[in-house]
Amino acid sequence: MEPYIPDTLPLETIDWIAHIPHIGKANAALARYDGILQGIVNPHILLSPMATREAVLSSRIEGTQASLEDVLQYEADSKAHLTPEKHEDIQEILNYRTAMNTAVDYLQKRPLCTNMIRDLHRILLTSARGKDREPGEIRRTQNYIAPPGTPIEGATFVPPAPPLITDALSNWEMYLHSEEKDLLVQLAILKAQFELIHPFRDGNGRIGRMLVPLILYSKKMLSNPMFYISAYLERNRDEYYERLLAISRDGNWNGWISFFLRAIVEQAEENSQKATQIMGLYDDMKQKVPEITRSKYSIQAIDAIFSRPIFRPVDFVEYSEIPTRSAQRMIGELQNAGVLEVLHERRGRRPAIYVFPRLIAISGGWR
Numbered sequence: 001m002e003p004y005i006p007d008t009l010p011l012e013t014i015d016w017i018a019h020i021p022h023i024g025k026a027n028a029a030l031a032r033y034d035g036i037l038q039g040i041v042n043p044h045i046l047l048s049p050m051a052t053r054e055a056v057l058s059s060r061i062e063g064t065q066a067s068l069e070d071v072l073q074y075e076a077d078s079k080a081h082l083t084p085e086k087h088e089d090i091q092e093i094l095n096y097r098t099a100m101n102t103a104v105d106y107l108q109k110r111p112l113c114t115n116m117i118r119d120l121h122r123i124l125l126t127s128a129r130g131k132d133r134e135p136g137e138i139r140r141t142q143n144y145i146a147p148p149g150t151p152i153e154g155a156t157f158v159p160p161a162p163p164l165i166t167d168a169l170s171n172w173e174m175y176l177h178s179e180e181k182d183l184l185v186q187l188a189i190l191k192a193q194f195e196l197i198h199p200f201r202d203g204n205g206r207i208g209r210m211l212v213p214l215i216l217y218s219k220k221m222l223s224n225p226m227f228y229i230s231a232y233l234e235r236n237r238d239e240y241y242e243r244l245l246a247i248s249r250d251g252n253w254n255g256w257i258s259f260f261l262r263a264i265v266e267q268a269e270e271n272s273q274k275a276t277q278i279m280g281l282y283d284d285m286k287q288k289v290p291e292i293t294r295s296k297y298s299i300q301a302i303d304a305i306f307s308r309p310i311f312r313p314v315d316f317v318e319y320s321e322i323p324t325r326s327a328q329r330m331i332g333e334l335q336n337a338g339v340l341e342v343l344h345e346r347r348g349r350r351p352a353i354y355v356f357p358r359l360i361a362i363s364g365g366w367r
Contacts, residue, residue: 001144001152001153001155001157001158002158003142003158003159003160003161003164004157004158004159004160004196004248005160005164006160006164006168006171006193006196006197007193007251007253008171009171009172009174009175009189009193010175010178010180010189011189011253013251013253013254014185014253014254014257015254016181016185018254018258019182019185019254019257019258019261022257022258022261022262022265023182023184023185023261025261025265026184026261026262026264026265026268027182027184029264029265029268029269029272030184030216030221030222030227030264030268032268032272033222033227033268033269033271033272033275034221034222034223036272036275036276036279037222037223037224037226037275038223039279040275040279042303043224043226044224045303045306045307046275046278046279046282046306047226047275047278048306048307048308049068049072049309049359049360049362049363050226050228050271050274050275050278050363051097051100051226051228052068052071052072052093052097052363053068053228053231053363053364054100054228054229054230054231055071055093055094055096055097055100056068056071056093057228057230057231057233057234058096058205058206058209058210058230059089059092059093059096059206060230060234061205061206061209061230061233061234061237061240062205062206064088064089064092064093065085065086065089066086066089066090066093068360068363068364069310069360070086070089070090071090071093071094072308072309072310072360073310073343073353074090075094075308075310076308076310076311076312076315076353077312077344077350077353088128088129091127091128092124092128092129095123095124095125095126095127095128096124096206096210098123099120099121099123099124099210100210100213100214100225102119102120102123103116103120103210103214103225104214104217104225106119107214107217107218107225111177111218112176112211112214112215112218113173114169114170114172114173117207117211118136118137118138119136120207120210121135121136121200121203121207122135122136124203124206124207125202125203129202130201130202130203133200133201133202133203134200134201135203137200138165138166138169138199138200139162139165139198139199139200139201140162141162141201142158142159142161142162143159143198143201144156144157144158144159145157145158145159156245157245157248159196159197159198160196160197160198165197165199168193168197168199169197169199172190172193172194172197175189175190175193176190176215183219183221184221184260184261184264185257185261187212187215187216187219187260188256188257188260188261189253189257190211190215191208191209191211191212191215191260192244192247192253192256192260194207194208194211195208195244196244196247196248209229209230209233212227212229213225213226213227213228213229226271227267227268227271228267228271229263229264229267231267231270231364232263232266232267232270233263236259236263239259240259243255243256243259243260244256274362274363274364277362278306278359278362278363281358281359281362282302282306285302285305285306285339286298286299286302288337288339289301289302289334289339292333292334292337292339293329293330293333293334295326295330297320297322297326297327297330300320300321300322301316301320301322301327301330301334303319303320304316304319304320304322305334305339305340305356305359306356306359307319309355309356309359309360310343310353310354310355310356310360311353311354312351312352312353312354313327313328313331313351313352313354314351316331316354331354335354339356339358340354340355340356341354341355341357342354342355343355
């Protein structure tokens with residue numbers, strides 16, 4: 001199999017008329033979701049578990065096994081015994097989340113560009129799987145996608161040869177900053193083209209999925225870069241890969257664009273539902289927690305359990321900034337009222353770990 005030669009962007013083969021129904025639905029669904037986002041006072045707190053779940057699912061597409069609950073438990077107790085494989089999985093997920101947060105800070109100062117993506121890739125692979133595969137560096141060797149042990153002749157996909165990568169990325173970046181008839185179609189093309197260029201030795205799929213909310217945010221289609229597409233792609237993993245492969249094999253960009261627009265519609269609706277449920281839970285807690293605790297620190301306590309729904313008492317004190325004795329009393333009262341549950345009992349010097357199960361359940365990570 002010969003290395004893939006990327007198409008030059010913009011494409012001339014888009015069947016715009018065929019895509020009109022999907023374009024309308026996708027833009028409407030995304031606008032509804034952004035309307036919900038704009039109504040959330042502090043989305044970075046309320047949607048924190050959703051952001052972590054996105055990191056979990058994007059990494060799972062690449063083969064990790066850690067769950068949302070595993071990651072949150074690890075953050076509450078990083079000294080807990082884990083297999084080396086589970087620790088690697090969790091580190092990879094935490095790196096994904098760190099890279100996303102870093103990207104958001106970057107975008108306050110400068111536009112999205114290839115150099116920024118290289119920085120994100122460096123963060124993604126630090127101290128995790130792929131750390132020996134030149135993090136942040138554009139590949140200088142030919143790689144290919146195939147089952148382990150398969151020679152290049154049996155590859156499913158052979159990315160572009162290294163000498164083509166720089167020009168392909170330059171064309172990709174020019175298209176990123178150009179105008180297109182529809183931004184979501186442009187996003188579909190940008191995501192697929194990046195993964196087909198395959199500029200890094202590892203981590204291309206995760207970076208490609210990370211680009212979805214970052215591009216939506218940078219093009220002002222979202223007020224916050226909180227769009228979680230990996231759940232749909234993970235559920236439809238076979239079609240996801242087949243649609244990408246059909247571009248390189250058959251030149252079928254329109255099949256990919258249709259698939260991606262459908263993903264936007266379904267994921268925007270799911271994200272809207274979950275965000276609405278989380279807002280409803282927050283409003284419920286704003287009524288219940290003051291009644292349960294009779295404390296002036298109620299809102300601080302609520303924000304703390306939303307931002308860290310699995311925690312040790314010392315974490316609760318730190319994140320809520322509530323005095324220690326008041327915080328410990330409030331944890332006990334919230335446990336007795338059924339708002340919190342004990343995930344792990346205290347053992348010797350190891351403190352108890354508590355969980356806010358209703359929030360984890362909405363986020364999709366509670367057993």
